[in-house]
Each structure stands twice: as C-alpha cells, then as structure tokens.
Amino acid sequence: EAGVAQSPRYKIIEKRQSVAFWCNPISGHATLYWYQQILGQGPKLLIQFQNNGVVDDSQLPKDRFSAERLKGVDSTLKIQPAKLEDSAVYLCASSPQGAGNTGELFFGEGSRLTVL
C-alpha cells in the first residue's frame, strides 16, 4: 500500500514570495490533515478535511495561508506572501476514519520550507 506522498521535499524562498505544497493521501482515506512543525516543537494542526469539506481551520493564518482538497483526494497548501516565521516542516497526514472518530494517522515525509 502506497503511503502519503508529499512534494516538494525542500523549498527555499525569499520573504514575500509564494509557495505551494502538494499532498496525495493513502487511497480511500477520507480525512486529510496539514500540520506545521517548527524546529523543536510538536506538529500544530493547520487544517483538517473530511473528504473535500473543511472540518477545522481554526489555526490556519487565513490572511496568508490557503488550502484546498479537490474531489476529496489530493490537497494543496499555499502560502502567499511568506514570512520568515513560516520556516517549518509542513506535514500532511491522512486517516481512514471520519471526523469525530479519527483513527490512526499516517504521515508523509514532509515538506521543509526555508524563508530567507
């Protein structure tokens, strides 16, 4: 069974530029998550999708971050414009169960963003 796929693995940009990350969850997983992990900290949830609907985006900085999950499968996370404090690893995860009864989370390798 293929795991969660993410790209790109690494990205370096200058502040005020834009960047997009892509995630393909495990086939059949209804729930998809984007987490931000700053060095030395645990992952922080940015947004959670159930199929193609948003379950929770309370910690997503909506003035600069956006995310979508078209057709309930792949997802894209965009940052525009980027700030220095956005330097982090962006982790995508998926789960086979629906929101409210989330089961085991499966993570991708992450996308490491450096903002100069």
Place this chain on the structure above:
Amino acid sequence: KQEVTQIPAALSVPEGENLVLNCSFTDSAIYNLQWFRQDPGKGLTSLLLIQSSQREQTSGRLNASLDKSSGRSTLYIAASQPGDSATYLCAGTGGFKTIFGAGTRLFVKA
C-alpha cells in the same frame, strides 16, 4: 482545550537500558492516544495506538499504556538500542482534533 506535555524533553541512556517516556494530557475525553517516532528530517512513523477503551498496546520491545483518569500515557522501551535514537511524540485525539506534545529526544549510546 486539550494540552499535551511530554517529559523529559531529552534523554540519553546507555545501550541495553530499559526506559520510560511520559505523556500527560489535560482533557480525559480522548478517543485514542498515539505514539510516533520521528527521525531527523523525516515524517512521523506510527508506533502504537491505544483506543480509549484500552489500557495498553504492545509491539515488540515497545509497550504503551493509557490511564485516562490520571491523564497519562507512558511508552516503555525495553533493551534500548542505538537505532532507537529519535524523537518520540505522543498525540491525543478527541473532539475532532489530534493534539501533539513537543516530543522527547532520545539518544541511545553504544
């Protein structure tokens, strides 16, 4: 609001030692508690998941326990090996959210 705390933040032990990593959470109304391993520059690998109705789970040299009444979970690693060196994170799921601790960085010396 759920908060998850992991103690210690870092741990260095000699090879062969048995060790315990601690995780505490503030909201006992959790569905499950999951332990992950993270190697440098990598994503998270699931180690063990304990459902709210369970008390513990075992996989090889790993044993995780869950005590909802006290808001605690422990990960026991038996006969540690240098290959166990990594960051270990716990995460509690409840109320549509999965909240992570900051992790324990483990170094096992050969």
